[in-house]
Amino acid sequence: MHNIIFDNVSKSYGNKEVIKQLNFEIQEGERVVFLGPSGCGKSTTLRLVAGFEDITDGKLFMGGTCVNNMAPGKRNIAMVFQSYALFPHMDVWENIIFGLKIQKLGKKEIEKRAKDALEMLHLDGFEQRLVKSLSGGQKQRVALCRAIVKQSPYFLLDEPLSNLDAQLRQQARQNLVRIHEINKSTMIYVTHDQVEAMTVGQRIAVLRDGTLQQIATPREIYDNPSNAFVASFIGSPAMNLITADIVDGHLFIGKVAVPLPDRITAVLTGKHSVIVGIRPENIHITTDDRAMLKGSCRYTENTGNLQTTQLYLADGTAIFSQFAGETYEIKAGENVGIQFLWENVLFFDRETEINLYVREKGENKYGNYRN
Amino acid sequence: MKINIKKELICHIFLIAAVIISLWPVVFMLSASFKELNQIFQSPLNPLPSSPTLENYMTVLGRFPIFDFIWNTFFIAFFVTFFKLTTSLLAGFAFVYYRFKGKELLFNSMLMTFFIPVTVLIMPNYLLISHVGLLNTPYGVMLTELADGMGIFLMRQAMRSIPKALLESAVLEGAGPIYLLRSVVFPLVRPSVIAIGIMFFINSWNEYFWPLLILKDKSQYTLSLALQMFISAEGGSEWGIAMAVAVLTSLPPLILYLFFQKFILNTFMQAGVKG
Numbered sequence: 229m230h231n232i233i234f235d236n237v238s239k240s241y242g243n244k245e246v247i248k249q250l251n252f253e254i255q256e257g258e259r260v261v262f263l264g265p266s267g268c269g270k271s272t273t274l275r276l277v278a279g280f281e282d283i284t285d286g287k288l289f290m291g292g293t294c295v296n297n298m299a300p301g302k303r304n305i306a307m308v309f310q311s312y313a314l315f316p317h318m319d320v321w322e323n324i325i326f327g328l329k330i331q332k333l334g335k336k337e338i339e340k341r342a343k344d345a346l347e348m349l350h351l352d353g354f355e356q357r358l359v360k361s362l363s364g365g366q367k368q369r370v371a372l373c374r375a376i377v378k379q380s381p382y383f384l385l386d387e388p389l390s391n392l393d394a395q396l397r398q399q400a401r402q403n404l405v406r407i408h409e410i411n412k413s414t415m416i417y418v419t420h421d422q423v424e425a426m427t428v429g430q431r432i433a434v435l436r437d438g439t440l441q442q443i444a445t446p447r448e449i450y451d452n453p454s455n456a457f458v459a460s461f462i463g464s465p466a467m468n469l470i471t472a473d474i475v476d477g478h479l480f481i482g483k484v485a486v487p488l489p490d491r492i493t494a495v496l497t498g499k500h501s502v503i504v505g506i507r508p509e510n511i512h513i514t515t516d517d518r519a520m521l522k523g524s525c526r527y528t529e530n531t532g533n534l535q536t537t538q539l540y541l542a543d544g545t546a547i548f549s550q551f552a553g554e555t556y557e558i559k560a561g562e563n564v565g566i567q568f569l570w571e572n573v574l575f576f577d578r579e580t581e582i583n584l585y586v587r588e589k590g591e592n593k594y595g596n597y598r599n
Numbered sequence: 600m601k602i603n604i605k606k607e608l609i610c611h612i613f614l615i616a617a618v619i620i621s622l623w624p625v626v627f628m629l630s631a632s633f634k635e636l637n638q639i640f641q642s643p644l645n646p647l648p649s650s651p652t653l654e655n656y657m658t659v660l661g662r663f664p665i666f667d668f669i670w671n672t673f674f675i676a677f678f679v680t681f682f683k684l685t686t687s688l689l690a691g692f693a694f695v696y697y698r699f700k701g702k703e704l705l706f707n708s709m710l711m712t713f714f715i716p717v718t719v720l721i722m723p724n725y726l727l728i729s730h731v732g733l734l735n736t737p738y739g740v741m742l743t744e745l746a747d748g749m750g751i752f753l754m755r756q757a758m759r760s761i762p763k764a765l766l767e768s769a770v771l772e773g774a775g776p777i778y779l780l781r782s783v784v785f786p787l788v789r790p791s792v793i794a795i796g797i798m799f800f801i802n803s804w805n806e807y808f809w810p811l812l813i814l815k816d817k818s819q820y821t822l823s824l825a826l827q828m829f830i831s832a833e834g835g836s837e838w839g840i841a842m843a844v845a846v847l848t849s850l851p852p853l854i855l856y857l858f859f860q861k862f863i864l865n866t867f868m869q870a871g872v873k874g
Contacts, residue, residue, distance in 0.1 A: 278767070280767055280770075299770075300767070301771060301774065301775075303771075305771055306771075307768065307771050309764045309767070311762060311764050313762070313765050313767070313768035315765060315769075317786040326769070327771075330774055331773060
């Protein structure tokens with residue numbers, strides 16, 4: 229078993245606690261992404277797993293063994309660093325076989341592994357090149373090569389794609405997933421990029437200020453964020469979060485009363501004020517007079533396939549809407565009706581920001597609204 | 600940027616004067632070594648010998664065991680450099696890569712050694728060498744010079760410029776401290792090692808006072824000690840010969856410096872120390 233278990237893991241620098249009681253398990257062969265804004269503790273958590281930082285409190289288990297006091301070199305980990313950490317005084321080949329030489333593997337085995345890895349990442353012919361003569365994308369692939377030749381059961385990646393341009397990034401992402409499908413190592417991937425998180429991760433752990441906010445599949449995180457922070461962090465444009473009051477089974481959004489369906493009223497019993505969360509793609513613009521809300525279009529962006537619109541309600545609340553561009557051409561200044569489906573709406577507690585209404589699987593339906 | 604010509608001019612005049620003052624002894628040494636004895640005193644300010652002669656050099660090479668002196672000096676300078684470099688590398692490495700109690704205190708106390716005047720150390724060091732019976736041997740000269748605070752400081756500065764991720768990645772691959780030092784750290788700080796090594800070598804090569812105390816036999820003399828033989832001679836100083844020895848003494852460090860100038864400057868800039 230090559231799983232990783234965080235058992236109440238905390239990390240402090242002096243009096244400052246930067247990681248607060250992490251409790252979760254990463255299954256063998258799973259791809260988990262640590263996602264969060266800078267300074268949330270995701271890289272520190274990764275460094276705890278690698279052994280570069282000491283755990284202040286709690287226990288970290290890897291493959292059933294507590295590794296709190298185990299040296300990094302003994303943990304059998306392969307890692308790709310953000311800066312790639314290639315040795316500038318060695319050529320590509322020497323960089324790749326660096327760890328294998330320390331492991332004292334046979335010459336034939338070393339050559340076979342290195343050649344296979346080079347071929348897999350289309351680096352054949354680069355063996356004798358010095359690191360400094362490589363482009364960013366090539367360096368990234370060499371770093372990946374060096375990690376995979378180790379054939380470690382654990383694979384850590386610290387923002388490995390952040391130094392690449394957008395096009396290379398997508399390619400590199402695919403490479404990573406492809407390699408993981410072959411190696412099936414237990415993988416932790418740290419990023420602040422939500423697109424990377426959604427595409428690479430089988431599960432995403434969202435961190436904020438050193439605490440775990442939610443760990444779930446990308447779909448689950450998107451559909452059922454555990455709190456308003458997770459909801460706003462995932463998705464672009466971000467989810468609309470609007471404070472609203474509840475009076476007599478009605479939701480007051482921007483001074484307009486919208487009747488709540490009974491099943492939602494039942495869940496929200498006792499709440500007088502909530503944060504309403506609706507994803508931009510679930511806000512529909514209509515010319516129908518019977519629309520739930522009325523607003524005016526502030527500005528609109530058309531990217532060909534998508535039209536993103538910022539709308540203002542009568543009281544000045546801003547709402548983003550995003551829909552397929554061809555359905556309806558909207559102009560700035562135009563007054564429109566705003567419509568949404570209740571099953572696409574989330575409710576968060578006003579104080580704790582916790583999700584109050586966790587939807588069942590399949591309850592939300594995207595893009596099924598017809599004007 | 601506007602250049603103040605007047606200010607620049609004054610600065611340059613000062614600098615040129617400083618260069619002339621510091622270069623004059625060198626020029627004097629060089630020209631005197633090619634002059635006959637009487638001409639040295641006839642026109643000491645004229646740098647050009649009226650009838651250049653190699654006589655002084657021939658005398659030095661013929662009459663004195665100059666190669667023995669060179670060998671003695673080299674022997675001491677080489678081993679002093681070797682040991683100082685080894686200790687600086689190891690100590691610098693420990694100061695950068697290990698976390699241990701009292702590290703800062705230890706490092707600061709090591710820096711404090713810079714401020715202890717050499718003259719204060721001479722007495723205890725001399726007694727030590729005398730007790731262990733190494734007086735009048737090159738080992739007595741070397742023994743007190745096996746480590747150097749400045750070397751440790753400069754090595755530490757050089758190693759601190761290596762990105763942390765490089766070392767972490769090597770550690771993750773299972774590299775132990777010695778392997779890490781040998782195959783990652785050392786190759787990356789090699790320019791600094793060369794520069795610091797040359798500095799050690801030149802210092803040891805030029806050292807006068809300490810060898811003077813330890814070495815008694817002429818057969819053990821280093822070049823700088825040999826030099827005094829020509830100056831303090833009872834029958835009047837043989838300046839031409841002395842200057843020829845001085846030229847021969849200064850050549851090796853000068854050549855070393857010229858070859859590795861780039862490394863030396865870089866190392867001191869990196870450490871923020873102005874030479």
